[in-house]
Amino acid sequence: MPSPEERAYPTHWEADIVLRDGGTARVRPIAPDDAERLVSFYEQVSDESKFYRFFAPYPRLSDRDVRRFTHHDYVDRVGLAATIGGEFIATVRYDRIDHLGRPASQPADEAEVAFLVRDDQQGRGVASALLEHIGAVARERGIRRFAAEVLPANTKMIKVFTDAGYSQKRSFEDGSVHLTLDLEPTERSLAVMRAREQRAEARSVARLLAPGSVAVIGASRTPAGAGRAALGSLRAGGFTGRIRAVNHALDTGPGGQEPAELAGVPAYRSVRQIPERVDLAVLAVPADQLRAVVTDCGEAAVQGLVVLSEGVDRDEQRSLVRLARSYGMRLIGPGALGIINTHPDVRLNATPAIRTPARGRIGVFTQSGAIGIALLDGLDRRGIGPSSFVSAGNRADVSGNDLLQHWDEDPDTDVVLMYLESIGNPRKFTRLARRTAARKPVVVVKGARHRGSAPPPGHAAPASRTPDATVYALLRQAGVLMVDSFTEMLDTGVLLAEQPPPAGPHVAVLGNTDALSLLTFDACLHDGLRPRPVVALPGSASPGDFGRALREALADAATDAALVTVIPSVPAELPAGTGPHTPDAPPDGHVEALADALREAADATAQGGRRKPVAVVHLAMEGLEKALAARGVPAYPTPERASRALAEAVRYTRWRTEAGEPGKVPDLDVDESAAARLLAGATPAAPERGRALTEEETGRLLGCYGIGVRPALPAPDADAAVEAARTLGFPVALKTTAPHLRHRADLGGVRLDIAGEAGLRRAYTELTGALGAPAELRPVVQAMAPRGVGTVIRGTLDPAIGAVLSFGLAGTPSDLLGDVAHRLVPVTDKEAAGLVRAIRSAPLLFGWRGAEPSDTAALEEVLLRVSLLMDDHPQVVAVELDPVVVAPRGVTVLGAAVRVAAPAHRPDLGARRLPAY
Numbered sequence: 001m002p003s004p005e006e007r008a009y010p011t012h013w014e015a016d017i018v019l020r021d022g023g024t025a026r027v028r029p030i031a032p033d034d035a036e037r038l039v040s041f042y043e044q045v046s047d048e049s050k051f052y053r054f055f056a057p058y059p060r061l062s063d064r065d066v067r068r069f070t071h072h073d074y075v076d077r078v079g080l081a082a083t084i085g086g087e088f089i090a091t092v093r094y095d096r097i098d099h100l101g102r103p104a105s106q107p108a109d110e111a112e113v114a115f116l117v118r119d120d121q122q123g124r125g126v127a128s129a130l131l132e133h134i135g136a137v138a139r140e141r142g143i144r145r146f147a148a149e150v151l152p153a154n155t156k157m158i159k160v161f162t163d164a165g166y167s168q169k170r171s172f173e174d175g176s177v178h179l180t181l182d183l184e185p186t187e188r189s190l191a192v193m194r195a196r197e198q199r200a201e202a203r204s205v206a207r208l209l210a211p212g213s214v215a216v217i218g219a220s221r222t223p224a225g226a227g228r229a230a231l232g233s234l235r236a237g238g239f240t241g242r243i244r245a246v247n248h249a250l251d252t253g254p255g256g257q258e259p260a261e262l263a264g265v266p267a268y269r270s271v272r273q274i275p276e277r278v279d280l281a282v283l284a285v286p287a288d289q290l291r292a293v294v295t296d297c298g299e300a301a302v303q304g305l306v307v308l309s310e311g312v313d314r315d316e317q318r319s320l321v322r323l324a325r326s327y328g329m330r331l332i333g334p335g336a337l338g339i340i341n342t343h344p345d346v347r348l349n350a351t352p353a354i355r356t357p358a359r360g361r362i363g364v365f366t367q368s369g370a371i372g373i374a375l376l377d378g379l380d381r382r383g384i385g386p387s388s389f390v391s392a393g394n395r396a397d398v399s400g401n402d403l404l405q406h407w408d409e410d411p412d413t414d415v416v417l418m419y420l421e422s423i424g425n426p427r428k429f430t431r432l433a434r435r436t437a438a439r440k441p442v443v444v445v446k447g448a449r450h451r452g453s454a455p456p457p458g459h460a461a462p463a464s465r466t467p468d469a470t471v472y473a474l475l476r477q478a479g480v481l482m483v484d485s486f487t488e489m490l491d492t493g494v495l496l497a498e499q500p501p502p503a504g505p506h507v508a509v510l511g512n513t514d515a516l517s518l519l520t521f522d523a524c525l526h527d528g529l530r531p532r533p534v535v536a537l538p539g540s541a542s543p544g545d546f547g548r549a550l551r552e553a554l555a556d557a558a559t560d561a562a563l564v565t566v567i568p569s570v571p572a573e574l575p576a577g578t579g580p581h582t583p584d585a586p587p588d589g590h591v592e593a594l595a596d597a598l599r600e601a602a603d604a605t606a607q608g609g610r611r612k613p614v615a616v617v618h619l620a621m622e623g624l625e626k627a628l629a630a631r632g633v634p635a636y637p638t639p640e641r642a643s644r645a646l647a648e649a650v651r652y653t654r655w656r657t658e659a660g661e662p663g664k665v666p667d668l669d670v671d672e673s674a675a676a677r678l679l680a681g682a683t684p685a686a687p688e689r690g691r692a693l694t695e696e697e698t699g700r701l702l703g704c705y706g707i708g709v710r711p712a713l714p715a716p717d718a719d720a721a722v723e724a725a726r727t728l729g730f731p732v733a734l735k736t737t738a739p740h741l742r743h744r745a746d747l748g749g750v751r752l753d754i755a756g757e758a759g760l761r762r763a764y765t766e767l768t769g770a771l772g773a774p775a776e777l778r779p780v781v782q783a784m785a786p787r788g789v790g791t792v793i794r795g796t797l798d799p800a801i802g803a804v805l806s807f808g809l810a811g812t813p814s815d816l817l818g819d820v821a822h823r824l825v826p827v828t829d830k831e832a833a834g835l836v837r838a839i840r841s842a843p844l845l846f847g848w849r850g851a852e853p854s855d856t857a858a859l860e861e862v863l864l865r866v867s868l869l870m871d872d873h874p875q876v877v878a879v880e881l882d883p884v885v886v887a888p889r890g891v892t893v894l895g896a897a898v899r900v901a902a903p904a905h906r907p908d909l910g911a912r913r914l915p916a917y
Contacts, residue, residue: 010074013137015913016325017082020125020196022203023303023328024914025089027133030079034088035066037081041088046119052154053116055176069093075141076104080134082126084328085298090117092130094138097147109144115157125196127160132193132911135166135183146181165189194431197912198405204330205398205406208304209341209388211279213242214350215271215302217293218284218309219262221247226308227284229352230338231263237340237349237356244274272300279303282338282350287311290334294320298327306350307333307393317396324397325914335393337369340376342385343412351391360385362497363407365400366419367392368447371486375417378490383629384497387412397914399424404432404442414440415497417489421447425915426471427802430478430824437479438659441496441652444480445489473822474801477831479655481648491636491645498632499613501653504560507646508553510535511565511617512546516639520563520617523643529650532559540569543590547597554605554612560650563642564598566618595627602633613649617642663830665871666864668706672872675704683875683900690877690901698898705869707862707881709896712737712780718764722757724781731755731784734763736777742895747771753784785894788887789844789854793863795825795870795879803870805835805863810883813841827867832860845886854886862891874903 014028030038042050042061050058061069069091072079079093094111096104101112113134115127138146150157158177161168165188166181214234218227234243245267250260259266268274271281271293281302285293287309297305305324312320312334324331332339338351342359349356353369357376364379364386366372372391379385387410392398400418407413416436423429423446433442446468472482483489507529511517517534524531535553537545546564553562602614616635618624625635636642678701684691693701699709712735713728715721725732734751736742741749748770751763764779771777790810797803803825808814821838823831836842836856847853862884870876878899885892 007073007075010137013080013133015133015911016322016916017129017133017913018197018200018204018330019129019328020123020200020203022200022205022207022330023084023124024204024325024330025082025084025126025129025328026326027080027082027130027913029074030070030072030081030091030093032070034070034081037083037086037088038066038070038091041081041091041118042116044118044120045116049116049119052151052157053114055149055151078134078137078141080130080137082130083326085326088118089121090115090126090130092116092127092134094134094143094146096143101147107142109142111138111143111146113146113148115160122156125200127157128164128196129912131160131164133913135181136911139183144183146179146183148179148181149176150179151176163192165192193912198408200912201402201405202409204304205402208280208306208330208332208398209339209348209390209406210343210346211241211303211348213244213276213278214239214280214282214348215244215246215274215278216282216284217246217271217297219245219247219267221250221262225284226352227282228263230282230284230308230350231265233338233349233351233354233356235264238347239349240345240347241279242276244268244276244278246271246274271296271302274300277301280306280350282306282308283333284308284352287316287334290316290320291323294323294327294329294331298324298329302327302329304329305331305333306336306338307331308336308338308352309333310335310393312394317394321397330402331397332390332395333393334396335369337366337372337391337393339391340386340389342387357389358383358385360387360497361412361414362386362493363403363410363413363416364389365392365403365417366390367395367421368419369393371419375419375486375490378487379494382490382494382634383626384494387414395424399915401425401428401432404429404436408432408436408439415493416440416442417493418442418444419447419486419489420444423471423800426474426800430474430801433475433480434478434659437652438656441493441501441649442480443483443489443492443496443648444475445483445486469818470804470806470822471801474804474824476651476655477823479652479659481652483644483648487641488644488648491634491641492648494634495613495615495645495649496652498634499615499649500611501649501656502561502613502646503653505530505647505650506558506560507531508535508550508556508559508562509565510537510546510549510553510562511567512537512539512541512569513565513567513619516565516567516617516619520565520639520643523639524563524646526640527643527647529643529647532556539567543593543597546594547601550598550601550614551604554602554614559612561613561615561646563639563646564614564616565639566594566616566621566624568620591621591623591627595624595631595633598628599631599633613646615642615646658830658834663828665826665868666829668861668865668868670706670865670868670872671704675701675869675873678704679873679875679900684902690899693898693900698896701876701898702869702893702896705865707865707869707893707896709893710782710785712782712895715764715779715781716774718761721760721764721779721781725754725757725760728781728783732760733782733784734760734767734779735782736767736771736779738777741771741777749777782894785885785892786887786890788885788892790883790885791845791859793866793879793881793884795866795876797870797874797877803867803874805867805870807835807863808839809841809844813839823867825867826871827864829860829864832863832867835863836860852888855889855891856886858889858891859884859886862893875900877901 076096081088082090092115094113096111098104098108117126161179169180171178216227216231219231220228243265245262245265248269250269259268281297341348369391407416507524509517509520509531521531602611617639628635713724731753736749754760792808792810794806804822805825805827806820806822808820813819819839819841821835823835845854880897881893882895
């Protein structure tokens, strides 16, 4: 029988979802007080849909039906509804059945499932989303298979089941199609779910960025205020759709139906009085009026909201988001600066303080409005504009994840720039960024990175135990270009938008100034580039001289990119019509000719239509940056900025090359079933209560995955130590396992290479005499491992990031210097090799200063086995192998610890849903 806890209303099944057309709906369990909603819903369903559901004419629900469909035990009988504006638009239910298809009187792992979708809501992907959610509920309640009976004519519902990606069987029985679905997630079902998620979330953003009509609510009658300014921006930008204003204090004639005029556009007292459909509403009203205005927008079927209003606390934000989503609306803000779309068919500028930028091919996302203004101004000064711009403020609903979904396949966007003050769902962000970066660069700068700094109030992010440096490393692993300032983000973004990515790190440096060229050479070395010998031009070099030198440098197969340094000079011949000039003020003709020469040289050396990237470092060349920008050549005022931007472009090229061959998770010889049985008896039931496995349990679990741990025998006294050494065989190590001394050879807690009994007794006396009693030190004796390099392997499960595998050298390199590399689990063979090579101290493993190289292949296999263990068993929340000694042949694990806990909810494997707020 279901327990009282199971029978209770399961609030964690509630979820907001995005439908195929970009609108939202809420999925929730059906409860007894839903009787009227169910009856009303059924009345709006066509007779044909009812026939498909019940296989017979079924014009109305009886009282018995209503009770049966609204009263559930939430275990054997479950019903879910999709709602918009509080009304049912679709329902799904399952009933647990036995092997004969009858209601199960005993526990069974199969259930019969059935759907009903209101006719006007069909085609929006409601049934597909409900199947994901009812499937997740069923798995939680121990159901492994769904059975469904569908009439052959009901092709839409058959397609819902067959397209879901689950393993299934299909047969034709008694005039109906019988389907059986295995609910265990598969690679195909996850791929289907994520593809649907991408299309739906991308569409929800596209609806916001390309509305057919916009209403500004809160536009004042005077020129002051954010609403009036946003109204002016929409008009000045040339928005191609309809613009309407809303001000509740307007005199709009009898009944408020006749519009007034405000700033040259029709104005109304309420959005519900606007006779045409409103796609996007820009809200600039006091915070205490937001709830009423959002309700009005929902009743008027507005599709999306941009909330400029500030001063909204977290509880109010949560309420507003839930209210907006309940009406099918997405929300940007509160505290947003607004949105811009420069496409000529849209020309949307829904911001209060920015002139409409030129059209460009860079997507810009920022939380901070001030940073957004600076980013757009910086792009404008470089002669480039955005494809679209979103300043999301507190990003209570629409976030950077949503914009990545949109920009991933947006043909108008080539580069993505993002300023983030918090990452609400790092696991999803990493997944989306990896996919997007495979097509186009993603450049990110993050605020609130250091201890003591925090995102502004209202920016919600799940608590994470993972240090920010680790998050940076994992995002870089996903192909994100993480930079330290918004200036570096602009420098990098402009280079990648205007120039092709370099094929490699070899850079030609040339110019008419030795000093600036040498500084550029040094900057390239500092940033990991490989500059070629400087090509020096005379101080009086003409544009033609620059062009010939650049053409020659780019024609060299050993050159991947070029940095040109320029200072003012007096050309040998002035262009016709120009008068005398000084080096501080080169003539416009000279600047234009130089820009032409550099661009023509880059074009002339293109091979197969592909150019090598060129950037310019200049000093005191008035007008040169503008002239170069007009020709798509980025210019920088310092060598360091040019070099860093180019280094990020090289890093992106390297990542894309490696991402093109992602590697694979090897099929290792493991005993997953034995490990599962061990963990089933060792894992606490409560998620918040983890426990460390005993030494014996740890050894057995790791042994299931082919990881052997060298035994350590307890030595409570000297005689026990000698007996342990005889059992293990000399030479041995004597070490303490006290937490404050463990792995601390520098404190005298480890004695190595003890060759005999006398030496062992002497070492035991010295150890206990210097550090404390045996009961405190907990000494152990362990056989010596072959000599090699000590390393540390750790696996940790972070609630925000997921499972992370870390690697470093034991002791000072990792503990003091933080020389540790990280990868997300599961790790491929290629990623394991990269993990070993990613630390700065890696040369110690590869024969540094003539030493014999370590067996890194064996080390990589241990990394893969730890990764596989954590990926197979989400109960394993922490693994530590310390030290792992890597010898010239083989590895030895000398210490191990494992911690387990009840598996946490995995939102990346569950039904797709919008983040709860």
